[in-house]
Amino acid sequence: MKFTWIVFLCFLSVNVLAQKTGRPVSRVVLVIHGGAGVLERGKLDPLREREALDALNRALDKGYSILDSGGSALDAVEQVVRVLEDDPSFNAGRGAVFTAEGRHELDASIMNGKTLAAGAVAGVTTIRNPISAARAVMEKSPHVMLAGRGAEEFARLQGLQQVDNAYFSVEDRRKSWQQQRRRDSLATLKDSSGKKTSSILAPGEKFGTVGAVALDANGNLAAATSTGGMSNKKFGRIGDSPLIGAGTYADNKTAAISCTGWGEYFIRLVIAKSVCDRMELGHESLEKAADILINEKLPALGGDGGLIAVDKDGNIAMPFSTPGMFRGYLRRDATGMQRQVAIYKE
Template sequence: MRNKYFDTIFFLASAVLLGACMQQKPVSQAGNYVLVIHGGAGTILKKNMTPEREALVRAGLEAALKKGYGVIQAGGSSLDAVEGAIRILEDDPMFNAGKGAVFTHDGRNELDAAIMDGSTLAAGSVAGVRTIKNPISLARAVMEKSEHVMMAGRGAEQFAAEVGIEIVDTSYFRTEERWQGLRKALAEDSAKSKLDHSYIPPHKLGIVNIDNKFGTVGCVALDKKGNLAAGTSTGGMTNKKYGRIGDAPIIGAGTYANNQTVAVSCTGWGEFYIRNVVAYDLSALMDYKGLTVEEAGKAVIKKVGDLGGDGGLIALDKNGNMAMPFNTEGMYRGAVTKDGKIEILIYKN
């Protein structure tokens, strides 16, 4: 006869193991997704995350998912869903977009964003703007209210004023956490600039590595009419110099949508995404080689990694299949299905 205590212990252990597995991997809902978001990829480790911070991140992602899903459920367009979800994340200082954007080397916040309509291949983007509360909305205005695709700097801000996009003082974007991140990055820069024989590693100076996470936010959506859309918004990289622009506002590199294939939003080391034309390449692999969205997503992230780049992406195909590949320790990400089931994940496992 089997020992009843052994049976009880075995049952409890199995339940714990099953529960852990269910928390680590989203339930497969092939062909059933309508909206996917990300809040950045990078060195995101459970051991470095306080329960309070994780709760705030999850709350922000959930709010964005609910906003976008609500738009789609009400019969709204994928463009409206993408813009609405990203505006939520731009207004949340937990993410590197809008309020809470990282600082440049010169102590400024410079914002980039892009949006694309998969039904028409129309697109709009802005780069290096400093006074736009919600850059994703300005990117959409560029697409819909101008003859251009990309505007930058003061010209983009002038256009924003003319078309009624909300403008704020530059102080709106500042948060103490991002400011301290810049100070640490500048201290590390100073250490690196010393002569080889006098160089002291940053950790020996008490400098803890800055939040090595690319906090770009993005959203891809599929509406009830079968139209895809993609959007991305970012504050760039801490301590960036010389007016550097990454992949987020570059159509085909960090953002792309095509009703015939897929909608894509990327996050990571932008230079590598630009060189690999990642977002469009994912679409092309599906179109020309017949790869699934999951296969194509893994392939393009591998290319980024092979060149030495880090990051991830979200992709949603025309049939409601999605992928969220990344090659970092974690990526803030989430998805919602047609029936409203929300999935939020942060870590690699």
Template sequence: MLRSRLTLAAVALALFAAPAAAQEAPRWSFAIHGGAGVIERDSLTPEQDAAYRAALHRALEAGSAVLAAGGSSLDAIQAAIELMEDDPLFNAGRGAVFTAAGRNELDAAVMNGADLNAGAVAGLTTTRHPIAAARAVLEQSPHVMLIGEGADTFAASVGLEQVDPAFFFTERRWRGLESALRQQNLPIPERPVGAPGPMAANDLPAPPLNERKFGTVGAVALDSQGRLAAGTSTGGMTAKRWGRVGDVPVIGAGTYASNREGCAVSATGDGEYFIRASVARDICSRIAGGSTSLTAAQAEVDDALSLGGTGGVIVMDTEGRPSFAMTTSGMYRGAVSSSQPARAAIYGDEDLRP
């Protein structure tokens, strides 16, 4: 199973990025992901496929608009991820999965490669945009990571929008929780206060309930000033317990950026393995040691996920070349730059070159 997964990833590696020598270094560059997993052509209807591609393009447009106007890589990342946090297609913000207790607990992180400053939050329940909260931790606090009620309190204190927890509720994620808890023989909690009444099964929005993917969202960017940055946001894993926190807010695991090492990384997948292998930082170390971003990304993902689990990463280097690596059959992803038009992909055999 592992061998076939890595073989697929190696094929994808050859397809996803144009050779460095064939491209002029762009003035700015931007790439995003919306989760990796078992995403195959026969698992999405044409309408679902189109919906995801449209959502990816909206996020690319938001980020590229900032960068084209001379904005910072951090601003571009926040603009794109906030859109994805508001889109129920993704497991972030409105559309996040539920804990075993029936709550949405949200994590996010950002890192500025120019000065190695970082901000992260975990377990948010009332802050509409976790990526904005992570950015506020970076810029308006002396800390790197805040968690739980304190993180929401801090976000409110700096003026970030607060919402009722029911804002994040979506029916298909609730149904996914019910299914997961039944499989684990765990009790199903009461529906959250303020959530809408149950929907009929045939009224549920796409995609289908049996989707097997990781809907974490992320972005990496190089701005016109040469500053790299990375950001990631997630609702975590369905039916998580005991205050579980994954790799996303762990700087160096699911999120990392460093101009000195020449990379920005955002990850998606089985977070426990990304944490154990320090995937994002290790990719940067490989690049600093002379590997190309594409080779470093795939080698690190293959090594880390040989421990178990599946997932993928997006990487941006100092030349503005985006790279995509995965051990899965698909990853929602896209890229755009000042020299190349926006393009989006879903399945593992799609080529993102313009």
């Protein structure tokens, strides 16, 4: 009931604004995700579910406040992801999963669809908001990606907030990491006996990479993604999230994409860029291109996950091949406002 009233009031305010100003209402679109994974209906703790949905709504509010005031899609996606990085409900920023060494290594990327400028950081351990470091790489360096200590030093020189690595730790992730370590230990024993095993992603242990895509009133697109990576990861493993074209992509000619899921497979399929290429070269709709990549190509290789996307015309896609994906969207145009947050395939 509360959500229904929110939607009605948003619709009313948009139309009142149009009547008062006499100007057509510009279209703005914001789509966000908090990760795809093995989230079976009824098995997620009700408090945790409510906290995650509340965080998604706060992120939508933040992004819309920027877009509604004429701000850029780039500003909106950065600030949305910062909200989600600061919330322990997700595997990004505070709340990131633990590595095999019991630490946190964070990745993030951002892309401007108007200019194709992009920035990313990988394997950072002391930057409170990696997405802002990624934007700094894009705008204040000649590079696209910086990693590890070099990225941290660059962020420090840019005046970005630094924290102790323990800042990212939350107890739920610690418990999950300890369970993952036990499973990985058992899997190693099975491997030594000659039995095939795959425990890299255990059911119920895929916490949410976060991301946002937006279309602003000037018709510009942007995308951003941030993650703590894979639980119990070793050897400085990097997934798709900081890789432009794999986990993040934006081009005003086609769409803005942010991915979440089993990164190794997203990298092999270059999923974010592939969606845009199918649209531009194959003349497929956003919905069709995204669905083929997520529900056909990805499972065919053995991977799973999802993505969020908005195209240059304001169309939205949010496909996922897992039981659930934390997600939400907000779209405003001349017909009014649409807004929703969800987890399951409702």
